[in-house]
Amino acid sequence: MAGFLIERIDCGNAQFRRQLKKLDAAVLAEVFSRIALLPRQDPMPPGLHVHQLKSITVRSALDPHVQVPVWTLHATANDTCKASFTVEKGVAYFRALGTHDEVDKNP
Amino acid sequence: MTLLLNLAMPCALELQALVPSQLAKVERENRPVGAAIRVLAQVPFIGNHLLAHYFNRTSKRLARHAVWFRGARSRVTDDRSESLIDADFDLSELLDRFADRLQILRAGLLSLQATMPHGNSSPALDAVRLVLRTSADLFEEILALKTDLLEHDADRAPREEGWTASTPEEVQKLLERL
Numbered sequence: 152m153a154g155f156l157i158e159r160i161d162c163g164n165a166q167f168r169r170q171l172k173k174l175d176a177a178v179l180a181e182v183f184s185r186i187a188l189l190p191r192q193d194p195m196p197p198g199l200h201v202h203q204l205k206s207i208t209v210r211s212a213l214d215p216h217v218q219v220p221v222w223t224l225h226a227t228a229n230d231t232c233k234a235s236f237t238v239e240k241g242v243a244y245f246r247a248l249g250t251h252d253e254v255d256k257n258p
Numbered sequence: 259m260t261l262l263l264n265l266a267m268p269c270a271l272e273l274q275a276l277v278p279s280q281l282a283k284v285e286r287e288n289r290p291v292g293a294a295i296r297v298l299a300q301v302p303f304i305g306n307h308l309l310a311h312y313f314n315r316t317s318k319r320l321a322r323h324a325v326w327f328r329g330a331r332s333r334v335t336d337d338r339s340e341s342l343i344d345a346d347f348d349l350s351e352l353l354d355r356f357a358d359r360l361q362i363l364r365a366g367l368l369s370l371q372a373t374m375p376h377g378n379s380s381p382a383l384d385a386v387r388l389v390l391r392t393s394a395d396l397f398e399e400i401l402a403l404k405t406d407l408l409e410h411d412a413d414r415a416p417r418e419e420g421w422t423a424s425t426p427e428e429v430q431k432l433l434e435r436l
Contacts, residue, residue, distance in 0.1 A: 159424040162432055166342070166408075166415035171436055173347065178434065187429035210413040221409070235409065242422070246412035249405055250354060 156193045158241035160186055161212070167234075170248040182226045182248070186234065189224070189243055199224040204235075212237055212244035221246070269337040270344075273330060277403075281356045284303040284323045284396075291316055291389075292366055302385055310381035313389045319390040327399035340393075353404040358377045360397050364390060 162168055171179060175222045188196050201224045208218035215220060219237050226234040236245045293313060334343065344350055367390050374383045423429040 159422050160425075160429065162421040163417045164412055164415050165418060166345075166411050168421070170347065170408075179436070183429055183433040187423075187426040190424045207409070209409055211266065212417065213412075235324060235412070247405075247408035249350075249408055250401070251358075 156191065157189050157238060157243045158208060159193065159242045159243070160189055160244050164244065165244045178227060178232070180235070181228065182232065185224070185226055185228075186245070186255065198228070200230075209237060209246065211239060213239050232249055239242070269333055269339060269409060270341050273333065273407075274341055274349065277330060278352055278429055280323070280326055281352060284320075285356070285359065286364065287319055291302055303401060306382045310385040313382070313385035317385070317388045319393040320389065320396050323343065324392065324396040324399045327396070327403050331399070331403050331406050334403070334410050337410060340414050342414055344411055346409045350404050353400050357397055357400050360393060360400070364393050364397070367393070
């Protein structure tokens with residue numbers, strides 16, 4: 152993700168904060184230690200696995216009438232938890248937190 | 259199968275009512291599969307075709323349920339109301355717990371598959387592979403529904419100013435404020 156600079160993070164989304172509050176203290180601290188790596192990093196730390204979701208757009212945090220791309224990062228080092236966010240005017244607006252499980256369809 | 263066709267009903271009410279009952283139905287229907295796996299793992303040659311028939315029926319059921327959850331996802335992504343569907347994350351947690359149990363079922367199937375003779379294709383082995391594929395499809399639809407619910411509600415959640423940070427120290431202060 153070269154050339155992609157985030158100046159600030161924003162946790163103003165009430166649902167995102169409610170999800171954070173449900174986490175165990177240790178997991179919560181880990182999530183914050185990882186999202187603290189976002190601002191002013193170019194390129195992004197590869198361990199965060201920041202990438203854009205190709206198939207969906209979501210409401211802009213700045214203008215709810217506008218749809219914008221959504222990004223995700225791995226919020227824990229063991230990759231079980233992903234956080235989604237939009238990037239608008241240099242700010243990462245966090246939106247949702249979810250588990251990240253995958254299965255092998257043809258084991 | 260309960261269909262999600264009542265477009266007049268608010269999406270939140272409909273999903274809060276139907277998703278738990280659909281998950282319970284999937285669980286009820288597939289509870290014998292776990293027992294069957296345990297028994298058949300002990301006597302793997304007891305009727306290859308019977309075993310294949312049983313798992314093929316299971317696959318068809320799981321595929322139908324995956325279609326149901328795909329429909330539920332469309333209901334979420336097409337919803338135009340401004341209400342949150344899963345404000346307290348009850349549905350999300352239910353879906354998570356169900357996905358965990360589906361993983362346990364899959365682990366049993368993988369163990370069974372490991373005990374079956376490989377090499378020449380057998381109807382039973384093919385059927386177990388098919389159940390593994392259809393259960394993976396269902397697993398993905400369940401987690402995708404959860405993601406759709408979270409993103410739906412994130413779109414509509416109230417926002418509060420002042421929760422920003424640009425340095426590790428400021429991020430630490432956000433954590434302390436939570």
